[in-house]
Structures are given as structure tokens and as C-alpha cells.
Amino acid sequence: xxxxxxxxxxxxxxxxxxxxxxxxxxxxxxxxxxxxxxxxxxxxxxxxxxxxxxxxxxxxxxxxxxxxxxxxxxxxxxxxxxxxxxxxxxxxxxxxxxxxxxxxxxxxxxxxxxxxxxxxxxxxxxxxxxxxxxxxxxxxxxxxxxxxxxxxxxxxxxxxxxxxxxxxxxxxxxxxxxxxxxxxxxxxxxxxxxxxxxxxxxxxxxxxxxxxxxxxxxxxx
Amino acid sequence: xxxxxxxxxxxxxxxxxxxxxxxxxxxxxxxxxxxxxxxxxxxxxxxxxxxxxxxxxxxxxxxxxxxxxxxxxxxxxxxxxxxxxxxxxxxxxxxxxxxxxxxxxxxxxxxxxxxxxxxxxxxxxxxxxxxxxxxxxxxxxxxxxxxxxxxxxxxxxxxxxxxxxxxxxxxxxxxxxxxxxxxxxxxxxxxxxxxxxxxxxxxxxxxxxxxxxxxx
Numbered sequence: 001x002x003x004x005x006x007x008x009x010x011x012x013x014x015x016x017x018x019x020x021x022x023x024x025x026x027x028x029x030x031x032x033x034x035x036x037x038x039x040x041x042x043x044x045x046x047x048x049x050x051x052x053x054x055x056x057x058x059x060x061x062x063x064x065x066x067x068x069x070x071x072x073x074x075x076x077x078x079x080x081x082x083x084x085x086x087x088x089x090x091x092x093x094x095x096x097x098x099x100x101x102x103x104x105x106x107x108x109x110x111x112x113x114x115x116x117x118x119x120x121x122x123x124x125x126x127x128x129x130x131x132x133x134x135x136x137x138x139x140x141x142x143x144x145x146x147x148x149x150x151x152x153x154x155x156x157x158x159x160x161x162x163x164x165x166x167x168x169x170x171x172x173x174x175x176x177x178x179x180x181x182x183x184x185x186x187x188x189x190x191x192x193x194x195x196x197x198x199x200x201x202x203x204x205x206x207x208x209x210x211x212x213x214x215x216x217x218x219x220x221x
Numbered sequence: 222x223x224x225x226x227x228x229x230x231x232x233x234x235x236x237x238x239x240x241x242x243x244x245x246x247x248x249x250x251x252x253x254x255x256x257x258x259x260x261x262x263x264x265x266x267x268x269x270x271x272x273x274x275x276x277x278x279x280x281x282x283x284x285x286x287x288x289x290x291x292x293x294x295x296x297x298x299x300x301x302x303x304x305x306x307x308x309x310x311x312x313x314x315x316x317x318x319x320x321x322x323x324x325x326x327x328x329x330x331x332x333x334x335x336x337x338x339x340x341x342x343x344x345x346x347x348x349x350x351x352x353x354x355x356x357x358x359x360x361x362x363x364x365x366x367x368x369x370x371x372x373x374x375x376x377x378x379x380x381x382x383x384x385x386x387x388x389x390x391x392x393x394x395x396x397x398x399x400x401x402x403x404x405x406x407x408x409x410x411x412x413x414x415x416x417x418x419x420x421x422x423x424x425x426x427x428x429x430x431x432x433x434x435x436x437x
Binding site: 156191 | 243279283290298299335382383393394397403406408409414415422
């Protein structure tokens with residue numbers, strides 16, 4: 001007998017899925033905001049070789065980029081309490097996402113900063129711009145503009161990677177899907193709908209970041 | 222039952238072997254499928270091109286975990302008895318093929334148009350053009366990003382622990398529960414991945430630098 005597909009029990013739980021999707025987006029937004037912030041700090045420290053922090057950030061970047069996100073998550077959630085650092089699943093998940101994206105954006109933004117020609121800095125000095133002004137307008141803005149597409153892809157990758165956060169029982173989209181399929185036994189249908197939801201979210205985030213890039217980052221002054 | 226440090230390390234090393242094996246299978250099979258995809262993606266036949274694009278978009282735009290679940294539950298709907306190992310290998314192969322195809326497409330498109338025109342003026346068929354003119358040149362620039370992506374494959378295998386494949390992460394989870402030493406165990410697990418991935422990252426960076434040096 002051929003398998004009869006039945007999506008009705010999945011759509012009946014639509015609210016739960018959408019709520020999960022919303023939590024995934026919130027987690028991603030949080031990770032993006034602080035992750036890119038951390039990345040900017042790390043990139044400056046690395047690009048300008050500010051001792052001894054550049055070494056520290058170098059080790060941090062290599063450690064994070066060469067280990068899986070799920071292991072980082074487990075280490076933070078299960079491992080750190082042994083040192084007395086106890087946090088709930090949301091804090092652990094958000095922290096893991098910030099730390100993960102922070103490492104990647106450090107490398108991405110650093111490439112952008114290093115691509116700013118020296119003559120630009122000299123020109124800024126010639127115009128008597130303060131250090132802060134130079135950094136904001138001559139270094140950071142063009143650096144972010146040149147690496148914005150790479151940074152956007154990384155945000156999407158982190159959003160998709162957040163699916164494993166369900167494993168420490170953060171109630172995001174995958175957690176909702178696991179819950180629903182454990183009730184209606186329609187595993188394939190549930191995960192198919194969830195997968196498409198992720199695809200839509202990935203496309204939306206990509207569009208949104210492209211718009212933000214056009215509007216705020218690459219804007220000419 | 223008491224675990225000595227050596228017991229923990231010994232078990233983790235067994236898990237590491239499975240991680241390594243799964244990575245190799247996914248990378249090799251994914252590479253072959255990826256090559257076929259590049260041909261489809263750059264084919265003069267439009268439906269083939271569109272199908273390849275959709276495939277790539279689907280696998281790059283959805284979580285690896287979902288792909289694993291769909292493979293695991295989908296194949297059993299077809300009446301196949303699927304082990305976690307098989308579902309993991311298949312899902313990772315498809316995942317890898319989509320990313321490698323997109324990386325390699327970029328490399329092929331980086332070859333100057335004149336190379337295509339010159340080889341077609343020599344009456345080469347499309348396959349001959351690819352085989353003798355375009356791919357040998359594209360291969361040179363493809364090595365560094367391909368090695369770089371292999372790191373993502375190794376890290377991707379960690380997610381297969383969720384569908385119950387006993388690789389390094391899963392082994393770590395079981396050991397952490399049995400020994401009540403999660404800090405030590407997950408630290409060692411992370412170290413295991415680092416030992417596999419860092420040489421690959423390092424090699425990718427070196428290859429890239431060498432390529433830039435010869436190009437300049």
C-alpha cells in the first residue's frame with residue numbers, strides 16, 4: 001500500500017510552527033546584532049595588531065571556526081556549569097550564536113578593513129579628521145560596505161545552524177517541529193513544512209539584509 | 222562504573238574514526254555529484270540549468286538538520302530500512318554536492334570567455350572544451366576553496382549525532398552523561414574536531430596565498 005500523505009495535522013499546528021519561527025528569528029537577530037558588534041571589535045584589534053588582544057582574538061577565531069556549532073553549544077550549556085557559570089537554555093543559545101558569528105565576522109570584517117587603502121587614511125589626516133571620525137567614515141563604513149554580501153551569507157548560515165538549538169530544548173522552529181511530529185506521527189510531512197519555512201526565512205533574511213546594505217551601509221554620502 | 226581519562230579518550234577516538242569516515246564518504250561522493258551538478262548548472266539546456274539551481278538553492282537555504290530528518294523519515298516512507306549511518310551519509314553527500322557545485326561554478330565562470338571561443342573555433346564539442354580547456358584551468362583556482370569547504374563538511378557531520386549516528390559528538394554526549402564530566406568531555410570533543418579541521422583551514426589559507434602570489 002502506498003503511503004498517504006496528510007498535511008492536515010501539521011497545518012492544524014500552524015500557530016506553534018509560526019511561534020517557533022518567530023523565536024528562531026529573534027535568536028538570529030540577537031546573534032546578528034551582538035555577533036557583528038563583536039566582529040567589528042575583533043576585526044579592528046586584528047587588523048591594527050593591538051597587542052596583546054590580537055593574539056587572543058586570533059586564537060578565538062581559529063577555535064570557533066574549526067569546531068562545530070553544536071559542540072560549542074553543548075560546551076556552553078553542559079560544560080560551563082561545571083565552572084559555576086550556570087545559564088538557562090536561551091542565554092546559552094544566544095551566547096553560542098553571538099560567539100560563533102563573532103568569530104566569522106571578525107575574519108570577514110578584517111578583510112574589509114585591510115582592503116582600505118593607506119592613502120585614504122592619509123587623506124583623512126590631511127583633512128584634519130579626528131581619529132574617531134576617520135574610523136567611522138573612512139575605515140568602518142567602506143569596510144562594511146565591501147564585505148556586506150559575505151556578512152549577509154554568514155548571518156543566513158547562522159540562522160540555519162540555529163536549528164540544533166532545539167537540542168538544548170530552546171523552543172525555536174525545530175523544537176516546535178519535533179514536538180508536533182511526536183504528537184501526530186507525521187514526521188515527514190512536519191519536517192517538510194518546517195524545511196520550507198526555513199527556506200522562506202532564509203530568502204527573507206537575505207532580501208532584508210540586501211535592502212539594509214543598499215539603504216544604510218553602501219549609501220554614498 | 223568508573224571511567225579513567227584514558228577510557229574517555231579511547232571512546233572518543235573511536236567516535237572520531239566514524240566522524241572521519243563519514244566526512245570522507247560525504248566529501249568524495251558529494252564531489253562526484255557536485256561535478257555532475259556543475260555540468261547541469263552550466264548546461265545550454267535551460268530546464269537542466271533551472272533544476273540544478275533549485276537543487277542548490279534548496280540545500281543551501283535549509284538547515285542540514287532538516288535535510289537529515291527528511292532523509293531519515295522520507296526513506297523509511299518508501300519502505301526502505303534506513304540506518305542512521307546511511308541517512309547521514311546520503312544527506313551529507315547531497316549537502317556537500319550543492320555547496321561544491323556552487324564553488325566550482327564560480328571557478329569555471331572565472332575562466333575568460335576567450336578560452337571558450339578559442340576552443341569552440343577549434344571545433345571542440347562542449348564536453349571536450351570542458352575536459353581539455355576549461356576544467357584544467359578552473360581546477361587550479363578551485364583547490365583552495367574546495368579544501369576550505371572540507372572543514373564545513375567535517376563540522377557538518379556533528380549534526381548527524383541528532384539522528385543517532387554514533388560519531389564524535391554523540392559519543393561525547395554519552396560519555397558526558399556517564400561520567401558527569403561535561404566540561405572535560407566536551408572540551409576533548411571540541412579538541413578532536415579542531416585537530417581534524419585546523420590543518421585543513423591552514424592548508425586552504427596557504428594554497429590561497431600561493432595562488433594569489435603566482436597570479437600577481
